[in-house]
Amino acid sequence: MKFIIIGLGNFGGSLAEKLTQQGNEVIGVDSRPERVSLLKDKLSHTICMNATDQTSISHLPLKNTDVVMVCIGEDEGANIMVTALFKNLGVKRLISRSINPLHENVLQAIGVSEIVRPEEETAERWSKKLCLKGVVDSFELNKNFSIVEIVVPQKYIGKTIADVKFTEHHNVLILTIIRDTQEKTFLGRSKTVASVQGIPEPSTILLQHDIIVIYGANEDLQKFAKEA
Numbered sequence: 518m519k520f521i522i523i524g525l526g527n528f529g530g531s532l533a534e535k536l537t538q539q540g541n542e543v544i545g546v547d548s549r550p551e552r553v554s555l556l557k558d559k560l561s562h563t564i565c566m567n568a569t570d571q572t573s574i575s576h577l578p579l580k581n582t583d584v585v586m587v588c589i590g591e592d593e594g595a596n597i598m599v600t601a602l603f604k605n606l607g608v609k610r611l612i613s614r615s616i617n618p619l620h621e622n623v624l625q626a627i628g629v630s631e632i633v634r635p636e637e638e639t640a641e642r643w644s645k646k647l648c649l650k651g652v653v654d655s656f657e658l659n660k661n662f663s664i665v666e667i668v669v670p671q672k673y674i675g676k677t678i679a680d681v682k683f684t685e686h687h688n689v690l691i692l693t694i695i696r697d698t699q700e701k702t703f704l705g706r707s708k709t710v711a712s713v714q715g716i717p718e719p720s721t722i723l724l725q726h727d728i729i730v731i732y733g734a735n736e737d738l739q740k741f742a743k744e745a
Contacts, residue, residue: 518583520544523568523599525552528614528635529588532643534559539739544577568599579608587613590635593620601627663735666695667742669727679719687741689733691717696727 518541522533525547533545537560545563547553553565566573568589579585585608589596593616600613604627612631615621624632633643673681683691694714714721723729731738 518542519578519581521546521577521579521582521585523547523585523587523603524589524596524614525549525556525563526588526590528590528633529586530556532586532588537561544582546574546577569595569602571602574599574602575606579603579606582608584610584612586633587611588633590614590616593617596620597623597627600624600629604628661734662732663738664692664730664732665738665742666728666730669723669725669729673723674725674727676723677719678717678721678723681723683731687733688737689731689741692730692732693717694721694723694727694729696724 520533520536520541520543522529522536522543523546525533525545529547530545530552533543533556537543542561545553545556545560546566546568547563548565548567550565553563557563564577568574568587585603587596587600587603589599596614596616597620600611603611610631611629612633613624613629614633614635615624621632621634678691681687683689694717696712696714698712731741733741
C-alpha cells in the first residue's frame with residue numbers, strides 16, 4: 518500500500534517507520550528539516566514541506582496514494598487546516614490525529630470519520646489496522662505475538678470453526694467471536710449491540726459481519742489476513 522504521513526513527530530515518525538518495515542511505500546512530510554533528515558534513510562521518501570500550503574501538497578501523488586494520515590500533534594490549527602485541505606482534495610482515505618476532545622469534535626465537523634488518539638492507541642496498533650486486511654483492532658502482547666480483531670473473511674461465511682481449521686491450516690487460535698445481536702431498549706425499541714459470544718465450539722457457524730478475535734505470531738496473522 519501507499520501512504521503519505523504528514524507530521525513526523527514521535528507518533529507519526531514511529532508509524533511511518535513501522536509501515537515501511539512492513540513493506541509499504543511511505544512518503545513522510547514535515548516542515549522541520551531535522552525530522553526529515555532523521556528519517557530520510559528509513560522511509561521510502563521524505564519531503565520537507567509546509568503542508569498548510571495547498572499549492573505544495575497538491576503536487577504530492579495523491580491519486581496513487583491509498584491513505585493520507587495527518588499526524589501533526591503540536592499545533593491544533595495546523596492540524597485542522599491540513600486535514601481540511603486534504604479533505605477538499607478528495608483523497609481516497611483520510612485519517613487525522615486528535616489532540617483533545619474539542620479538536621476531535623472539529624475534525625468530525627469537517628467530515629473526518631477516522632481519528633487517531635495517540636494517547637490511547639500506539640503506532641504499532643495502527644500499523645496493524647492499516648496493513649492487515651479487515652482488521653478492526655489489535656493488541657500487541659510482545660514484538661512477536663498479538664491478538665487481533667478481524668472481520669470474518671468472505672470465503673469463511675457459512676462455515677464452521679472446524680471447517681476453517683484455524684490452528685491446523687493457519688497456525689492461529691480463535692479466541693472468541695463478536696457478533697451483532699438485537700436488544701430491547703427500556704422504551705421497547707430494538708437496538709443492535711455488539712456481543713461477545715464466549716469461547717466458540719467447533720460447530721459454531723461463522724456469519725456475515727462477525728468479528729473474529731484471533732491470537733498468533735505476527736507473521737501468521739499477516740498471512741491469514743492476506744489470504745482472506
